[in-house]
Amino acid sequence: MVIRKLLFSLLFLSSTVMFGQRDSVYTSLEDALKNPLEVYQLDLSYFYGLDGAYNPSIVPLKRLSGEIGKLENLEILRLSNNRLTELPKQICNLSSLKILELDGNQLKRLPTRIGDLKALKRLDLYYCGLTELPSSFNQLASLEELVLTYNPVQLTNELEGLTSLHRLVMAHCQLEEIPASFNTLTGLKEWSLNDNKLMTLPKLDKLTQLEVIHLGSNQFSAFPESLLELKALEYLNLSRNRLTEIPESIKALQQLQSVAFNHNYGLTTVIESITWLPNLTSFEAYHTAIVEEELRAIYAYVGRR
Structure with missing residues (x-):
């Protein structure tokens, strides 16, 4: 019994020392x-x-x-x-x-x-x-x-095949385009591309786990169609671009919970584009051309979620 207690004490001491080393x-x-x-x-x-x-x-x-x-x-x-x-x-x-x-x-x-x-x-x-x-x-x-x-x-193919990558932050990188090889980042869940010079996006259909994408302060004049391939998308930020409309096709993003379109000064919309999103709980469109009556209707719809 004494020997057993002694062995236990030594094992405990050993593990404590090891933990201490890793924690130092x-x-x-x-x-x-x-x-x-x-x-x-x-x-x-x-x-x-x-x-x-x-x-x-x-x-x-x-x-x-x-x-x-x-x-x-x-x-x-x-x-x-x-x-x-x-x-x-x-x-x-x-x-x-x-x-x-x-x-x-x-x-x-x-x-x-x-x-x-x-x-x-x-x-x-x-x-x-x-x-x-x-x-x-x-x-x-x-x-x-x-x-x-x-x-x-x-960048060209330097990130190709990094399937373990979950979070990628590429803000303020002066990017004018995204290489097609990024469609191989199949484990990606969060992607920040704010403050670049992007006008288009490549195919993104392989990014089936992507939940969050930040595209604020770029040069998109039209809603990027490849975003509609992101079936798991929950958060979308397209603020401070040059958008003029929200397409009806946005209804493909059925998991979308939060969208931001602030400071797209020419942006107009129809409420149907938003009411097709059953999980939407947050909608931001400050400093746009959306009329106040329509904004109130959208906020009322989102507030009921």
Whole structure:
């Protein structure tokens, strides 16, 4: 009995230590390299401080040592808001890495072997100045969330076949068109394309799980017909475009719950286009040409849902 209790205590202690190791966050690469195989989280992000005040003792990174590749069990790496212009190729050796945050750096390109990060689930590239992605990018088979906002990227097939991708944020990317290869992102549930230069969309019929799409502040002059292929769509934002009508064909989006058409100044509609949507609970059309009487009728219909 005593031996059994002792074994239980040792197992409990072991699991507690292991949990503690995984829960510990290192904030210095030098300290992390003292026990490289016991490091699971490394945060080298640059911030002024919790109170927002400037702290001269905190200096943003301009270079990341290739020694980072020795942290074989690293799962989370945060490098936000530094002044990195490139990443060491050894970062691609981090086969256990699940989260990589690079937002707010000055990167012009990613390592060519970025696709070797097979365990990567979340990649934040917000405001990095990237104009292209490596051809190996579509080998990130586990990737679930990708943020590309404020990167003027020119894309072709770099994301093709990333079927695990659930959330894709591509606002402010100066996009004029979406490649046909995006129709292979069959696991996509949320897609943000606000503040680009889009006038059309490609076929989207394979995106059968897409529930949310943001298309505000683009250059659509007509309702994109390919949106009608998104049978699971629940939220649609087409505010700040150049739309003049809501087509009757919108009734194909039977799961739609919320729509926004604000600031389409020439937009008119007929109430039938909206009343064909049985699950609609939110309708926004501020600063449009829809007459007030019709708006009141639409709001009354939506308010009854």
